[in-house]
């Protein structure tokens with residue numbers, strides 16, 4: 001592999017508050033040199049040189065909430081296709097949620113996932129283990145062995161651990177191994193057979209609603225259990241105003257609580273369901289205008305540390321059905337960054353540095369990983385972004401097997417154009433490749 | 439005359455002018471129903487499928503007769519039994535019907551939005567005969583047809599819709615239609631059967647039947663959808679009948695001219711007592727006749743080829 005030079009690029013690294021135009025030299029998978037202002041000229045027979053003028057270079061983005069579907073649901077996605085979609089979406093690391101078949105409640109399954117990820121050789125895959133055996137919500141899984149096999153967190157995502165005592169034990173026991181517990185908050189009984197947010201649109205469309213309270217009740221419960229146990233709690237995909245307030249209070253109290261929000265929850269409201277397009281069917285559901293406002297406020301105030309896609313691909317035939325029959329989920333890993341730049345950066349809700357922080361430093365902290373940074377000696381996991389590129393989302397362009405994406409047909413501004421994992425380019429935009437090589 | 443839209447999916451999309459056209463056309467169609475020989479050649483050579491994913495003798499036969507009176511070839515397809523069990527999706531079925539050269543599809547489906555999905559997948563015109571808790575436009579039109587006959591205009595007409603609003607596509611379609619035409623709509627139900635934010639549709643809401651009865655010109659009782667209720671929305675049908683059932687005693691509070699309607703089939707003695715059903719306030723049988731007239735009007739108005747250009 002030839003060493004690489006990235007010239008004339010705007011380097012933005014929240015870990016050191018760096019923001020300057022310069023160049024970076026990458027050798028043997030690591031950053032060898034960083035120069036401010038100057039272009040590096042080296043023998044182009046030995047170096048691959050990219051001129052990235054006008055683009056932003058950030059530490060490699062982490063998507064801490066991804067469903068890769070393998071093992072068990074390979075018709076929806078495989079580790080190979082999902083990680084390929086991830087690097088196209090600008091991510092150098094993804095956390096793999098454990099609601100597979102078999103679920104990742106044992107070391108063997110975790111090892112299988114890690115092995116498959118190595119074979120695919122696209123990006124880093126960080127497995128999440130199950131909170132409970134077989135995800136049944138009854139008995140906690142073997143966290144010691146799971147950690148040894150490589151998990152970075154625990155979750156029964158897709159389902160809530162409804163038994164409060166089991167959740168308490170999970171938090172207590174996870175603390176032993178310093179693993180964060182990632183909670184999916186949804187009171188099963190209150191959600192019932194809900195299809196969309198309970199509100200005006202559920203009423204006029206005649207689809208069964210899920211009230212905000214179904215989410216808020218569990219958020220509140222889990223925060224209380226985190227206080228009781230002193231464990232690390234990560235709250236997944238918050239979608240309600242009250243959720244923001246509960247997390248704000250938890251953080252004010254100094255609890256070890258982190259929280260994430262998904263791009264669809266700050267860019268779309270339940271009005272999107274009017275078309276009965278099943279790609280709008282997601283859990284938690286697209287909420288009201290008021291909730292979306294609160295989510296954006298929460299992002300600004302730092303209540304949400306993390307933005308994650310909750311990439312949930314489904315096979316085409318599963319989503320091309322009547323609304324009630326379709327599974328929940330948005331195949332969002334390839335549009336997460338453009339949606340974020342379009343709705344938060346270009347609308348001036350968040351600065352570039354804040355956005356990068358929520359995709360790099362903060363997820364790493366929540367998971368106890370090394371903090372991604374652009375410094376000499378650091379692993380060259382890097383994401384290059386063109387903030388001004390405007391492109392329509394086209395179904396056929398999506399790499400993920402799942403085409404269930406509500407942004408199809410919409411124009412988004414700000415796209416990842418190059419993703420480098422351990423110094424190797426895993427994705428590069430064709431145009432950028434053509435124009436960038438000197 | 440035609441309707442310049444490919445499909446009839448809900449009342450929300452229809453303009454007041456379209457509603458008037460449909461109601462006017464139904465008037466001239468009703469006359470045919472009373473003829474000895476009920477046959478017009480209007481839809482001769484057209485094939486129409488009744489695609490029913492939910493049993494409904496009433497709506498299905500109403501469409502079937504309407505089609506036959508206009509000379510169309512009508513085929514019934516009871517989809518619960520055949521296709522779903524074989525794992526055929528709605529879109530598969532749509533493609534099959536399309537390949538058979540069907541001109542119009544009338545669909546009844548337990549899931550909200552299903553007719554729209556079908557409409558997107560076929561060139562044939564699609565008529566919604568009831569989907570989930572979403573819409574039942576032809577029922578709303580026949581209800582409005584029955585009302586207009588007596589009251590001539592909807593302007594200021596006080597219509598109360600009583601009962602299981604939460605699960606009622608009939609209620610939703612009537613609300614859109616009636617409000618569009620200038621009527622005042624009040625919903626009356628126990629709180630558990632009133633969906634959230636329903637007031638945003640422009641209706642009044644009350645839980646007191648007595649209050650609602652005092653000013654109502656029309657009282658439309660809905661069928662209690664026991665089959666949709668896997669949760670406890672009210673404690674028992676006995677209690678429901680006591681507080682929300684229409685009986686002679688309660689009608690003492692009402693105007694003498696009150697029109698009593700019900701989309702059928704009735705849970706007798708629960709929503710409406712037998713004596714009220716048989717009273718002269720009740721127009722439930724007239725609704726059935728109006729149903730055939732409305733469906734004839736719609737098949738007639740939508741029977742022509744759909745031309746994309748005329749709509750743009």
Ligand SMILES: [Zn+2]
Pocket residue numbers: 157158159184236237283
């Ligand atoms: Zn989840």
